[in-house]
Amino acid sequence: MGSTTLQLLLLILLIHLLFSTAQNDDATYLRALTNDWRNTPPNWDDNSDPCGGWDGITCTNSRVTSITLASMGLTGSLTGDIGQLTELQILDLSYNKGLTGSLTPAIGSLKKLTNLILVNCGFSGPLPDTLGNLESLIFMSLNSNGFTGRIPPSIGNLQNLYWLDLADNKLTGSIPVSSGSTPGLDMLIHTKHFHFGGNMLSGSIPPRLFNSNMTLIHLLFENNQLTGAIPESLTLVRTLEVLRLDRNLLTGDVPSNINNLTRLFEMFLSNNQLTGIVPDLTGLNVLNYLDLSNNTFDPSVVPSWFTTLQSLTTLKMYSTSLVGQLPAALFSIPQLQNVDLSNNRLNGTLDIGLSHSNQLQQVNLQNNEIDDFRQRSQYSIDLILVGNPICMETGNTDKYCSLPTNTSSSYITPPNNCVPTQCSSSGQVSSPNCKCAYPYTGNLFFRAPSFSDLGNSTMYDSLRTAMINSFRRSQLPVDSVSVKNPTKNLEDYLVINLLVFPSGDERFNRTGILGLGFSLSNQTFKPPAAFGPYFFIGENYDFLLGASGGGHKSSSNTGVIVGATVGGCVLVALLVLAGIYAFRQKGRAEKATQESRPFALWDTTGGSGAVPQLKGAKAFSFEELNKCTNNFSESNNIGTGGYGSVYRGSLPNGQLIAIKRAKQGSTQGGLEFKTEIELLSRVHHKNLVSLVGFCFDQGEQMLVYEYIVNGTVKDSLSGRSGIRLDWIRRLRIALGAAKGLQYLHDLADPPIIHRDVKTNNILLDERLVAKVADFGLSKSLGDANRTHVTTQVKGTMGYMDPEYYMTQQLTEKSDVYSFGVVLLELITARNPIEKGKYIVREVKQAMDTSKELYNLHEVLDPTIGLTTQLKGLERFVDVALRCVEETGDRRPTMSEVVKEIESIMELAGLNPNAESAANSADYPSKGSEHPYTNDNLFSYSGDQFSTKLDPK
Structure with a gap:
């Protein structure tokens, strides 16, 4: 009996040992992951257990399930240790420009990850194919980084994906579609958002990309290098609400049945090379914003369907070969705000009528052939007739024959029936409730707003109200919100400066900032429909309240026996880690000695001087550069000259490099070689080419630069x-x-x-x-x-x-x-x-x-x-x-x-x-x-x- 009891106790002890070890692993992996990070929350140093109250870390049963650290000013890289946090569901590191390097392939091990949010960080290099392993992923937002290379076809495996945002990177290549056993984006039938604008994607838009089973509502491909025709299959996606194909190199006719997309709110097809007849958009009854400008359509009379688009706020068709006379009924569309039909061949008499829209702000008819104007009253709108025959005469049209001097808006949220406070401290701002506080700030970018009146206070009031309600539903400590300086940028995005003010104090604590950052990066806040899809770029918050505000506590409740067992395991683990550390240090020392050999071998007798004095440039071994150029293959040779050859390569972190390799046996230019290394290793400026490193190994003389593409x-x-x-x-x-x-x-x-x-x-x-x-x-x-x-x-x-x-x-x-x-x-x-x-x-x-x-x-x-x-x-x-x-x-x-x-x-x-x-x-x-x-x-x-x- 005693023996059985002893065996049972040993079994219980073993179970506790294994259980506690598994629980402790996440803490070990998280500490390893963040070992390279700087500017982490201060309370991380007060407690060795991440699940014991680290800001931004949420645990369940001592397993890390959420990392949300937006706008913390973090620097460092995302190492492969992230792949060990197998219970992780949310990863949000947005608005930390100091996080750099490539996105580790180990990210694909996070099978339970639902939200991957890395907005406006400094990541670069190719997107790993292992992204396709994130079978639970719902929200992927990797926009506004420096990612390069192709879109991984494996993303097509993510059948639960709702939001896919890869915009504003440096992605190249074609849009992947499935073929045989190879997946593609056409398989994402449940995805609502394709946001790929601001990259360098090329090739045609594959007809197979679209099918009638898809539920896309936002298709944003603007500002790429896409060629060929708009595929007819696009019109099968009847759920589309926003379509942006502008600023590409698209050619051919617009699909004749594009008016089947009856749910479209916004359509941007401008700045392409589209030809054929102007498309018939009869039936797009909810269309708010239409821009077909700067295409090479066949000369066409003013389309009759203009006047059927009764929801239209903005009509832009400059440089589209329109001819004929404008119907007065166009200007009576009830919500119409802006009309731009400049650089066409419109002629005859202009009649805006008496019953024009009371929201009409501007009508730009510059550079047409209008020779008469039927002016029924003194219009308050900005009417631009510069470059028309009518401006060759003098008379009552003179005021319309010069360009407006100021078209921007200086809107700012007014105070709420109070007198603004004069704030004395630097960084303090008077809130809409007239309280001096330190706001959390950043810019909201709306990719397809359905209105063009930048001074519309009613619209901004609705935006503020929606935002405050959203923050409060999320139990965030927000007193008020202010918006100011709305502008349109080169991509025709509406950009608004946002200020969020704290409640109960003049400063946010760290928990409040983390909550706000996540609400905006995760699209928790939903703007009014008129503003359309958005993204937010937050700024670091330098005014944190002294207290951290507390973190998320572990929900586990470990007993005394488990605690004792954990203590024993920690002791054992420390001994093991000490051994591993010593072994690694020995390896590092050997590696450092090996890496220093090229300096010792520097030829001081050949006129090249002493060992170079370096500040930041890495000494590469020949093997390293040989590997990243595929054995200096001819396919990576991008130039040859008198000094030698230049090869394109890619470092393990994804950074593209150009390697200038001297001819074998060449000793000419040794002094200049040393000079360039020494100078470039200590100069750092955005207008100077960066030296990544050099190689003086195995008789080779090579310089490694950043790769400059243009x-x-x-x-x-x-x-x-x-x-x-x-x-x-x-x-x-x-x-x-x-x-x-x-x-x-x-x-x-x-x-x-x-x-x-x-x-x-x-x-x-x-x-x-x-x-x-x-x-x-x-x-x-x-x-x-x-x-x-x-x-x-x-x-x-x-x-x-x-x-x-x-x-x-x-x-x-x-x-x-x-x-x-x-x-x-x-x-x-x-x-x-x-x-x-x-x-x-x-x-x-x-x-x-x-x-x-x-x-x-x-x-x-x-x-x-x-x-x-x-x-x-x-x-x-x-x-x-x-x-x-x-x-x-x-x-x-x-x-x-x-x-x-x-x-x-x-x-x-x-x-x-x-x-x-x-x-x-x-x-x-x-x-x-x-x-x-x-x-x-x-x-x-x-x-x-x-x-x-x-x-x-």
């Missing part, structure tokens, strides 16, 4: 890249490159002179942001007080500073001279020296400051002003010519050049701080040379020459 400025100016650079884009490129050089001159310590500034050494990324490249010839001043370096003359013919050439004294003004040549090249698209003619001399001889555009029409690039006016060009030329003065003391500094270009941009109505473009999807590629194929990027020694250059 080539050199030289390629775009010559037409080789297929990217069209209008005046606005050239201004932004000039400013970006100038800021990169300004950083080298003014902020690098010590200052750096590039010495080879030219359009071949300015690259364009996916957003057409300019990045200065190739530092092989660069020189450091060595001392911030030094003004020049005496050195052997090196550089490139045509960009060379003549003063430097004559004196061998290199100064920062030498870069300024070269940059001045770049500015002239930007407006002429000519080589600096072409057929014996020097660009500086040609511009000086052609210009006449008393005439328009300085009389430079003959030397300007004919494509520069195809779509934009050349506002500020004269000042731009002035800056360029000041840069190429013969002596350095008469040239401006790069700081002065930056300020002047910013001023020119403001004159042209541009924001100097805005990025270059939504993405390069706007500019079709011709599949030409890659940026790294130019031979100048391989030759560290530059172009040496003996013929004296005459700069005059």
Whole structure:
């Protein structure tokens, strides 16, 4: 009997041991996962048990089931340890831009995950195919990151998926559909939302993507590179409410039966290359917003169905070849707010009528052929008739023959019958209830609003009311909500600044911020129907209440025996972990020693100097780079030059790289090789190409750069890249490159002179942001007080500073001279020296400051002003010519050049701080040379020459 009792006790003890060990595993894995994170909630350090009250962590029976950490300012990466939290149901890390790296394939192990929300983080690299293993997933929101590569076809396996948002990334390739045993997105018949806008998806929209069993309500493919026709099968999805196919390269006729989509609220087909007749939309009785603009439809009389769309608020059909006279009945549509039929061939008499919509805000009929206006009263609407024959006459239409001066709205939520408080503390704002508090802020982006009146206070009141009610239903501590500054961005999204004010105190605690972030990232808040689909980009909250507000407690209730067992297990586990730690440390030490060998092998006898002084650049082994280029395969070779070859590769974290590999046995350029490593490893600026690392192993000499997708400025100016650079884009490129050089001159310590500034050494990324490249010839001043370096003359013919050439004294003004040549090249698209003619001399001889555009029409690039006016060009030329003065003391500094270009941009109505473009999807590629194929990027020694250059 005693033996049986002992066996039973041992069995119970064993069961408790196994049970407690399993429970403890989640805590171990979570701590391992977050070991690389910074800025985690402070109470994580107060308690070693995540299920004992960590903010943002929810546990059930000591198993982690939810991680919600939006807007915490986290930095680090998402490691494979996440895959061990097998009970996890919700993962929300949104609005933490410091979370970077690739999305680990281990994410596919989370079979119980229902919500995967990583909005507006810094993740990059390809999406793992293992996403298709998340069989319970309902909500996938990965928008506003830097993901690259294709959409995994395996996502088609997610039969429970309701929301799929991959928008605003860098995804490429075609839209996957099923074929045989391969899944595809056509299998997602229960999914309501396809949000794929703002990527670089290409190819045609597969007809198999759509079928009558689908229940899609939002189909958003805007701002990609999709080609071909709109498939007829789209009209089978009768549940559609929002359709955005605008800003692609679609061709052919609009499907004739598109009016079968009778539930459509918004339809955007603008900015494509659609042809054929204007589609008949009779029967779309609930359509609010219609934009068919900027297509190449056949010339067509004004469609009769215009007047049947009685729910319409916005009609946009500029540049669609409409002819004939507008019916007065169009303007009597009861909800109509905005009509844009500019750049057509409308003619005859314009009659808006007496019974036009009382909501009508603007009618834009610019650049048509209207020759008469039947004015029945003094209209309060913005009527634009500029460019019509009627504006050639004088009379009562004069007020309509000029462009409106201000079309933006300065709306802000008014106070609720109280006097706003003057808040003294920085960051405090007076709420709508006139209380000073620290609000949680961010921007709401509405992708397809059904109205166009940006000053409509009634709409914003309904938005605020819905938002407050939603927050309070979720038991969030919200006192009031304010919205302000509604604008339309380039993608035609409505952007609204949001301020959420706390109740009961002037600050939110951490729990309140986590709840608000999750409510907005998880789409818990549902806006009024008129606002359509949205996403939110939250800001870090720097005003947290001192107390954490408490976390989610574990629901487990472990007894004394289990507690004792856990204690014993922890002791054993600590011993095991100590052993593992020691073993790993030994391995790391060996690895560090091994990685240091290339430095020890650096050739100090071959003129390349001492071991390089590095700040952040990684020393890669040959094996690492060999693996990420598939053994340096020819398929990854993206260019060959005198120095060697360049290969495209992908690091294990998904980052794309370009590897410049010297020819085997080559020792030339050793000093320049070391110089570029040392300089680039300590300069970090968005307008400078980043050095990822280098390899000096097994006789190899390689530099590893970030991969720049859109080539050199030289390629775009010559037409080789297929990217069209209008005046606005050239201004932004000039400013970006100038800021990169300004950083080298003014902020690098010590200052750096590039010495080879030219359009071949300015690259364009996916957003057409300019990045200065190739530092092989660069020189450091060595001392911030030094003004020049005496050195052997090196550089490139045509960009060379003549003063430097004559004196061998290199100064920062030498870069300024070269940059001045770049500015002239930007407006002429000519080589600096072409057929014996020097660009500086040609511009000086052609210009006449008393005439328009300085009389430079003959030397300007004919494509520069195809779509934009050349506002500020004269000042731009002035800056360029000041840069190429013969002596350095008469040239401006790069700081002065930056300020002047910013001023020119403001004159042209541009924001100097805005990025270059939504993405390069706007500019079709011709599949030409890659940026790294130019031979100048391989030759560290530059172009040496003996013929004296005459700069005059």
